[in-house]
Amino acid sequence: MNILDRIITPPKQVGFLGGDDVVLATAGRCLCRLERNCDSELALTAESKLRQALSDTAGPIEGSLPIVLELGAAPEGMPNADQGYRLTIGTDGVRITGFGDRGLLYGAVTLCQMLEMQGGKITLPQLERTDWPDLEKRGHFIESRYGTNLMELEDWKSIIDDLVEKKQNIMSMSLYGCWGMQYDGEVCEYVYFSLSKYPKLKTTVNTKYYSVKNRCWTDKREATPIAEQDFLLELCKYAKQNGVELVPLINSYGHNTLIPRMYPEVSAKFPDGSPTYNGYCTSSDATYELLFDIYDAIIDRYLKPCGFESFDIGMDEIDDQSGVIGVYPDDPFSARPAFCECEKCRDVPNYLKFVDHAVKLASHLKQKGMKNVYVCNDMFFRSFDPKRDFYLTPILDAQRAASGDTSITAAMDNHLALFWGELKKHGLQDTIVMNWWKYTDIRERMSFTPEDISSSRLRSIVKPMNGYYHWNVLRPAVINSHILAQVASAAEGCTGYVSYSSWDRMFDRTNSAQAAFTWGLEQARDPMCQLQSYCKRLFGEYWWQGVRAFELLDLCNREGNEVYENGKKVLDSRMLTERTLAYYLFSYIAKDKPYPRNFPGESTQTILQNRDEHQRLMLQVSASAKQASKLFSLCAQSPNPCGRYYALRYQLEADNFAVLCDDWLALLTMHDMCTIRQADAASEIKLLAAERKNARLQLMERIETLKEHYLHSSHLRNQSIFMQLFADIENYAAGGDVFALDFCDLRPIASARLNNLR
Numbered sequence: 001m002n003i004l005d006r007i008i009t010p011p012k013q014v015g016f017l018g019g020d021d022v023v024l025a026t027a028g029r030c031l032c033r034l035e036r037n038c039d040s041e042l043a044l045t046a047e048s049k050l051r052q053a054l055s056d057t058a059g060p061i062e063g064s065l066p067i068v069l070e071l072g073a074a075p076e077g078m079p080n081a082d083q084g085y086r087l088t089i090g091t092d093g094v095r096i097t098g099f100g101d102r103g104l105l106y107g108a109v110t111l112c113q114m115l116e117m118q119g120g121k122i123t124l125p126q127l128e129r130t131d132w133p134d135l136e137k138r139g140h141f142i143e144s145r146y147g148t149n150l151m152e153l154e155d156w157k158s159i160i161d162d163l164v165e166k167k168q169n170i171m172s173m174s175l176y177g178c179w180g181m182q183y184d185g186e187v188c189e190y191v192y193f194s195l196s197k198y199p200k201l202k203t204t205v206n207t208k209y210y211s212v213k214n215r216c217w218t219d220k221r222e223a224t225p226i227a228e229q230d231f232l233l234e235l236c237k238y239a240k241q242n243g244v245e246l247v248p249l250i251n252s253y254g255h256n257t258l259i260p261r262m263y264p265e266v267s268a269k270f271p272d273g274s275p276t277y278n279g280y281c282t283s284s285d286a287t288y289e290l291l292f293d294i295y296d297a298i299i300d301r302y303l304k305p306c307g308f309e310s311f312d313i314g315m316d317e318i319d320d321q322s323g324v325i326g327v328y329p330d331d332p333f334s335a336r337p338a339f340c341e342c343e344k345c346r347d348v349p350n351y352l353k354f355v356d357h358a359v360k361l362a363s364h365l366k367q368k369g370m371k372n373v374y375v376c377n378d379m380f381f382r383s384f385d386p387k388r389d390f391y392l393t394p395i396l397d398a399q400r401a402a403s404g405d406t407s408i409t410a411a412m413d414n415h416l417a418l419f420w421g422e423l424k425k426h427g428l429q430d431t432i433v434m435n436w437w438k439y440t441d442i443r444e445r446m447s448f449t450p451e452d453i454s455s456s457r458l459r460s461i462v463k464p465m466n467g468y469y470h471w472n473v474l475r476p477a478v479i480n481s482h483i484l485a486q487v488a489s490a491a492e493g494c495t496g497y498v499s500y501s502s503w504d505r506m507f508d509r510t511n512s513a514q515a516a517f518t519w520g521l522e523q524a525r526d527p528m529c530q531l532q533s534y535c536k537r538l539f540g541e542y543w544w545q546g547v548r549a550f551e552l553l554d555l556c557n558r559e560g561n562e563v564y565e566n567g568k569k570v571l572d573s574r575m576l577t578e579r580t581l582a583y584y585l586f587s588y589i590a591k592d593k594p595y596p597r598n599f600p601g602e603s604t605q606t607i608l609q610n611r612d613e614h615q616r617l618m619l620q621v622s623a624s625a626k627q628a629s630k631l632f633s634l635c636a637q638s639p640n641p642c643g644r645y646y647a648l649r650y651q652l653e654a655d656n657f658a659v660l661c662d663d664w665l666a667l668l669t670m671h672d673m674c675t676i677r678q679a680d681a682a683s684e685i686k687l688l689a690a691e692r693k694n695a696r697l698q699l700m701e702r703i704e705t706l707k708e709h710y711l712h713s714s715h716l717r718n719q720s721i722f723m724q725l726f727a728d729i730e731n732y733a734a735g736g737d738v739f740a741l742d743f744c745d746l747r748p749i750a751s752a753r754l755n756n757l758r
Helices: 039-058 101-114 153-165 225-229 230-243 258-262 285-306 348-367 388-403 414-425 450-456 478-490 506-521 527-557 575-579 601-609 609-635 641-675 680-707 710-732 753-758
Strands: 015-017 023-024 029-036 063-069 085-090 093-099 121-123 127-131 137-142 170-181 188-190 205-212 216-223 247-248 267-270 275-280 309-313 372-376 432-437 459-463 493-499
Touching: 023 039, 023 063, 029 039, 029 372, 039 063, 039 093, 039 101, 063 450, 085 309, 093 101, 093 388, 137 153, 137 506, 137 753, 153 170, 153 225, 153 230, 170 258, 170 493, 188 258, 205 680, 205 710, 205 753, 216 225, 230 247, 230 285, 247 285, 258 267, 258 275, 267 601, 285 309, 285 348, 348 372, 348 388, 348 414, 432 450, 432 493, 450 459, 450 478, 450 527, 459 478, 478 493, 478 506, 478 527, 493 506, 506 527, 506 641, 527 575, 527 609, 527 641, 575 601, 575 609, 575 641, 601 609, 601 641, 609 641, 641 680, 641 710, 680 710
Parallel strands: 029 063, 063 093, 137 170, 137 493, 170 247, 247 309, 309 372, 372 432, 432 459, 459 493
Antiparallel strands: 015 127, 023 029, 023 121, 085 093, 085 127, 170 188, 205 216, 267 275
């Protein structure tokens, strides 16, 4: 393997100096010694990582060849120079020169990735590598959602470790977020902190699944460790030790139901003054007393001790004036607006409420020492109110006259222009950082361009997706990641790239590509180059099988861009597997649908309306997934332990697609047996249902074995729904009239166990 293939981020400049390779270690003996000429916290971390890597690979560090860690001056004109470094390997030793503390750490990380024992030796070619990142801020936004709600401190620390390995420096972290009703008739809400002044702001995890490993059902409520144990400060300190900035998010307006339900005095109001339990009343002092209490506690307790100076207020996906259902459990089908219509608020256009709210929050955060306040872009381009120009035009005219800035609307959407004017008025234009997000793989579906970002005149970052839906089926996201990296590279004022993420090791391929794209887009080239690089690093001589396996796996959940001439969209595998066959999206409440939803009946109805196309694609996905699984099993023969680990994880994801499609093909077969009243239908359905139940149980056992503890609750609940569905069909076929089965509505035969899972 080329020595450079071992490094996740592609180098800007590297020159091989010739001569004999430098021997750093032989089997059981390290020939090096470490010298550190600086005493910063990150220098200590850099030394610690090198010491660990050398001792793990070669044994005790007791040699004479020096590995020197030092700080030095950066070459003139180097972008993001404080994160740059020079690595020199020669016969007189190894020298890592950081042009800043982070650069020194990244140089040490690079050397660690180059260390590999081959033929009883660790040898490196004589070279000089000078490197720096394209973008200043690189990392992930970790959502408060399934998985993270059960992570312990060491699990969170492992995310920091992964960021450092990929030379990333920011972890934005949701501490409060809310979604609509899903399982158990409960609104999905998450709080990752604890404040004695607001004791009602607590959430728990409802864990329900069948454990194959323990041969029993789990049905319990669990506390969220990060809130219950209050280890956020310790996590912040660990992030600081590793050169990672932790940015908390407390979502505001949108994704906000718990606070207004627990403290209805701050809730948005209906015209009659009753609370909507969604959003805020922005004319109420109580709203800002509560929010600023939360902000201040988080800043004072967690951020200031570590010197962190950034905060995210979200402000995305705010419901329109008509409101949304599924956000109030006592009346789940009632529409609940986020914008207040109380006596003080009702005459203020919604967009002005939104802007005023954002300005109030940002002003307070600036006073608290926050230098970067992140806000999402989507709401600035949404039509909040009818006839918006009626109120926008005079306000913009007044802003222009007051500031003398005749370009206030130039090349800008009026909504964003108004926001910019308000930011200038309050001295916030250098505090706000706009967060531009879009998760499509289709370039034509992007909702903004580099020119849009440039014309906003705001500091900006972009937000692709890393895959996110780990509890459902794997969504490939490298193409989306590449599109957003290109946008960031071309947009003036864009200095960062922070992906929208949840945490599962199955996203490692995407996370690695994102690290490469943001460190050096020109050097990383394109998604295929990154796929080949990733597979070479993990699977060695089996790299080609890995590339082919990923190509097949991507076909199982692919966003299509084809349409028929009559405008009808062609069924793609994302619509099939993620949105029709898998259970997850049917956990949500939906207008004009029963709750809990009729699953699998709703999907069966959809499939039967266009059965040939659905069944053809099921067969294709199943075949692709099974072939991918075989190829990943070959990759698992890699001598690299990390390669074997990931090969088994990706094989599991491929098998998840295959089992899903085969389950549905079995359901269609059962439907056909009942439709034609096949003579032996009862016995055949019983056998087929038992076969599918056992296939699920085998998959669930592997999930428990291969996936981390914090993923079991969300993954195995959805898996258990399918397992129990087939157990119920098997039991019914053993004694019931199978010709009475209606596969468009199997609720009449559902067991109490299955209903409990939903």
